[in-house]
Amino acid sequence: MINIQHIDRNQFLKLIKTPLQLKPGQILQGKITKIFPNNKAEIQLGNQTMIAQLEAPLQTGKAYHFQVQGKEDIVHLKVLSEMKQGKDIGQQAEHLLKQLGMKGNKLQSEFVQFLLNEKIPFQRSQLQQSFQLLTGTTDKSTTFSLLKTMTSKQIPISEEFFQALYTRGNHNLSELINELKSYLEQQNLPVTIQKKALAQLTQFLSQPNTPNPLLALFMQGSEEERLKLFQMLKSLGIIGQKLDFSAWKSRMQNSQMGEISNDMASSVRSLHEGIIKQELLANEEQIRNQSQLILQKWHHIIQTNRPMEALNFQLLSHDIANRIVAHASSGLGQALQTLLQNNPASLQELMQALQVLQAPTSIDTKVTELPGAIRNFIIQQDAQILSGNGRQISSNIQSFLDQWLHLMKNTIELQQPMENRVFQAFQRDLAENIIPSIPRNTAQWILSTLQNSPTSIQQIAQYLQALQLPNAMEASTPLWSTASQTLMEQELQSLLRNETALRNGIQTVMQQWPVSPDSSSFSLFARDVMEHVLPNVSRNFAQGLDSMLQNNPKSIQQLMQTMQLFAGEDVYQQANHLLTMREPMQFHFTKEQFMTQLKQYLQLMGFSEGNAQTEVQETSIKHMLTQLLQQGEQGVNQRATQLMHMVNGLQLTALNESNNLIHASLQLPGKMFGLPEDFQLEFEGQKAVDGKLNSDYCRIVFFLHLGNLQDTTIDMHVQKRVVSITIFNDNTQLQKLGSRFQKLLEEGLEEIGYVLSNVTYKPYSQQNTVKHVTTHQNQSVTVEGVDFRI
Structure with missing residues (x-):
């Protein structure tokens, strides 16, 4: 077994951070571009131009193979051979191998040709090590590519590092974490280390605590925007008609103050679930049987789109009270009684609760599937005592x-x-x-x-x-129960679906009635509203409007104000925002949340801020994998070894620095950041005087796979704190959807001292312009100095 757990993280950092420079024994190609007096010449070595002192006769315009030799305080380049035009690259490779005293077979010779074609400097020792890894390879293209990377980045060419880079390029992190996690879950886990490993792996695959969409929109909005949001939700019947703006705002602000850290929220959720379990355990079997009987009797009578007939509702209430509430614990019984209201949303939630209670599933499953209103009621009983x-x-x-x-x-x-x-x-x-x-x-x-x-x-x-x-x-209790969330989603979708017709209908009415009608003309006004407005709204919205359609000044004024609200575009933008944020696995973190998750990921991966650290962090996944591998269980070792390779590969490719540029590449676990799949983050930029990234000049690229938009690349350039963004995606509606959020983006950037220049949308077929974010070094040259001698 490869002893990969002994690859030290600091060795990675040292290798990654070593700037590209000429090393003794290195073989590279160069071209003489100019000859100056006093035997000085300008020579092109890769993407660098330098000045050399000639101690051998060379000609302008010709290319040579050089070998780096260290001598005194200045680098010497020994001419190995001239790269003659028209000479087959294969012959050049064979000639070069002979000069190095090496014999190569066909595959090895092809590899040297590959390096020469790619203009990659290499050392004789690197060739020897590469030849060993080429033995028995079945995938020449991949092996050549990986060896090229290791050679150019001065990564030690060994089986351990090769496997690390191979795994990094052919797997994603979540896939390998999930494989190991699934295997550990199937074991009896007698070993404490394996239990700890399972808990740590779960952190990578856990979804973050994203804010409630409504609460997030409330927190972001101005007072005017909050009022419009309140009026929209009230008009659509999503919040109670008796609730006024002041009380609603107070409730939302209290919810905002209740936001707590992810770790503590997890503990609170666990405590909540335990409390609910205690309620469900009482007379569980009897309640299951009685719930089943009630469902059989009533499920075909209860309709989710209208209230029940009064007599049927009275009989249903009697059954619930005598068959379930009488045998249930006080919290569950009271919760069901509270839910027992004759309106579609409550009845739908009641049916869902009964289906959960009658199912032959475990208590743990019932806790997670029980409607939010029931869960909240049980929890609030304890909450009131605690308060x-x-x-x-x-x-x-x-x-x-x-x-x-x-x-x-x-x-x-x-x-x-x-x-x-x-x-x-x-x-x-x-x-x-x-x-x-x-x-x-x-x-x-x-x-x-x-x-x-x-x-x-x-x-x-x-x-x-x-x-x-x-x-x-x-x-951590939701602001909206399951049924209320469903109702909100249905109402918002209906509103957006009928936006054009509704706004046109309101405009027609308001053109005919620019001022409120008096008592004598009310019937004509009411006829116009019923003809042009009510047909374009949902049943709930229509009921609310109909209740305002009364011949008194207060009701008429309220109706006119409501129509004016829905004649504008603000409420439709808010509705679209709410629906977008309710989509599963959507990436709607705040900046602080994203940075918190990123910091947690880097800590778990062992990327600490202290690069001088000499020991692997005990909290890192690498430390955990090392302990697992020491257990010696075959199935665990196989999967832990693969994941260790992945971690090593991610560390190897994470950071690359030169004298004036920084380039970072991170693969991040999607679920940890609220996304369906792992994603890639690349950034490059100039170094500031203190050696850190200069945030005035940089480029950041996200390679994403989103739940609805699918493959998406976001390429952001920053020049003098002016930001330009290009979004690559094949969705033809994306520009229209994105334009609604551009103002918010501008304001957010302005708050942190940046200016948005433009946002451009392009089809994914043009994405190849950003497939590789690379750093380039261009060194200005002068004739006065000498960089090396030839």
Whole structure:
């Protein structure tokens, strides 16, 4: 087995960051472009032009093979042979091999020809090492290409590094992580290291906590935009008619304040799920049977697009109360009763809840599939108790953590249980000082997870820290239940689908009625509204408009204002934005969220800020893979070795620096950033005086595969802080869709000191202009100095 775990990360960094320079023994091609007095000449070596002192007769316009020789303080180039025009490149390669004292077979000779054609400098030792790797190759093209990369970038030519680059070019990171994760999940996992590995791999494949679309739009909007958003949602029947703007805004702002970190949100979600489990466990089998009977009786009567007849609804309510609520836990029973309302959205959600309860699935599955309204109601019961006693609970938890947190951390870090007597004291303190002060479901769940194991102790620590957060219990609950989200989506789609007809109809009415009608002409006004406006809106929207169609000044004024709102384009832009952000796996992070995810990825991969670090970070995936490989299990080793190759390849290609340019290339796991597939990020730019990237002059390219837009490349150029963007995609509607967000992009760039020059859209067939982001060095030359001697 290849001992890849001993490839040190710092060796990577040292190799990657070494600027291209002439090295003793290196063989390269050069062309004499000018002869100057005093035996000086201008010579072109690759993309660099230098001045040489001639100590051998050479002619202008001719090309030669040189070998670098170190002597004193100046580099010497030894002429090996002239590259004669018309001479077959194969003959040149054979001649060069003879001069180096090497015998090459046909394949090896072809490889030398390949390097000469590509004008890649090489050393004799590099050829020897390459020839060893060429032995037995079945893919000449790929092998040549990888060896060329290793030769040009001065990467040691060995089997370990070759496999790293090969895996990097032929696999994606998520694919290999998922293979190892799936294999570990199928094992019994008796080894603690494998459990830790599984938890770490899951981080790469977990979707981020993206903001609620409505909350995100609310947070971004001005006061005027928030008011229009509120009026649109209220007109469409998505939020209650009795809710005023001030109360709605307060609710949204409270939700915004409840936003918490990804790690803590995960702990809160886990706690929520535990609380719901406690509710579902009570009389589970009886509730499953009764839910099944109710569905069989009522599913064909309940329609999702209109209320039930009053008598049927009364009978349904009676069945729910006697068959389910009477046997369910108080939280679940009350949640079902709250949901029992005679409107399409509530009835649809009630049917979904009954389908979940009657299914022969596990409790864990039911927790995730239960409608949001039920989940939220159960959680809010505990949340209200926590809110009322929050200060005392937080004080109790803090006192407990002050005493026990150090021991808990030791247990987690050492992956060893506490001593029995210590655990008994820990358990007693928890039971006496924490459990009595927290809500029943929360307490039951915490006690059910309490074991003398590192995993359990870590869960308890996270739960207690989560319970100290203000609004923690509300922080990760959705603002909209499943049914409400479905209703919102349907209403917004209907609005956008009928936008042209609706705006034309409103315009017709407002042209005929530029001022509000009086009592005597109201019937004519109402007829025009019913003829030109109501046919172009959804049933919910029509009901709302119809309720305003009353012959009194207040109702007429409200109707006129609503029509004016939907005559403009702002509400349609907001509707489109909400729908876009609701699409699964959409990339709508804020800058801060993206940078947080990127930093987490770099830490997990072992790319720390301290390049002088001499040990692999213990939190990195490489450290974890090293431990797995030491276990010696064949199936694990096979998959861990492949993933280790991938990590090595990513580290090898991550960064390339020259004297004045930086070029970085990152492959990022898609799910970690809210995308369906892995994506590539490349950037290059000038170095600032301090050696860091000069953000005034750079280029960034994203190679993406998006859920709806498919293959997409975004190429961004920055010159003197002026930004130009080219988007490559074959969707012909993209420019129209994108133009709606251009103003937002301009404002965002302006806030951080940049100016948007233009956004250009091109078909993907023209994307080859950015397939390779490369750095080029051009050195100005003078005749006064001498760079080397020939």
